[in-house]
Amino acid sequence: MKLSTKGRYGMRAMLALARRYGEGPIPLKEVAKTESLSEAYLEQLVSELRKAGLVRSVRGAQGGYLLAKKPAVITAGDIIRVLEGPIGPVQCVVDLPDTEICDCAESCVERLLWQRLRDSMAQVLDSITLADLMAEEKKLSPISDTGDREC
């Protein structure tokens, strides 16, 4: 029940873009640097986020990536769903409309358990936006002047 690096790094990257929302396109090289992530790997993740409509890209020199929407309307759930797949601890209760469920679903009590787990996970992730996280960040102890982050 762990996130992969895709979800973790992707959340880091989206938060980095949120912090600089309004500045125009941010080159991935900068995000990779401040977040200490591999640029080439990050590129793949951000590419998925772009295809999903969460970020926009500007090609060419002076280009980069920027959030496609305001930080207040992008939730953690949006990001996690793109990078980790639909939310749910098992395939048969995943939160996608066209998911095939097993035939004995009506009599399957484990399914109820997994559904409740899914719902509580989705509830948390869908209720927290990038703007929320930035607001909370201000309350935490200040970060280094460079803005660089390790973990």
Added chain:
Amino acid sequence: MKLSTKGRYGMRAMLALARRYGEGPIPLKEVAKTESLSEAYLEQLVSELRKAGLVRSVRGAQGGYLLAKKPAVITAGDIIRVLEGPIGPVQCVVDLPDTEICDCAESCVERLLWQRLRDSMAQVLDSITLADLMAEEKKLSPISDTGDREC
């Protein structure tokens, strides 16, 4: 963010033992049969559950496994923690007392997010017991007369 087969099969097996609580030791062969799981694989999972004190074993002919405690005091969280490890979407917020956290934890807002997710997951899993699941099972549509389950 998916469970592995260990968690899923383990939950199935524990529920199977719960249904027959009070009958004395149940051989694993029977559990494997009714739950359509590999006996050899199940053996490994149940072995972990035994070492964790959730089931007891009786060796020799007429032996088998039985719940070490009443179904009402064994939670889904107990089972999942044994088979999937401590609950938490990332290592640094896992619900173990002696977990090492990263150095920039005080300024890490992602960490707050992951903590909330962990708490909501743990809350659900720790609040549902095997007895609860059996009670809900009665309300669902009846299962086949053999008691065999597919999913």
Added chain:
DNA sequence: AAGCAATCCTAGTGAATTACTAGGGATTAA
């Protein structure tokens, strides 16, 4: 027009994990 900064896309890869299988040893009721 040339150069360069940047995104875009695909393929490859070593390491780790998963989901088992196999096989033998130990214990105990019948």
Added chain:
DNA sequence: TTAATCCCTAGTAATTCACTAGGATTGCTT
């Protein structure tokens, strides 16, 4: 003594993870 059962370890094919590499394309700047 036999058979049923748990106990333990090792091996393994397949998959997934976490990247790296490299080239194509785009478009600002000079």
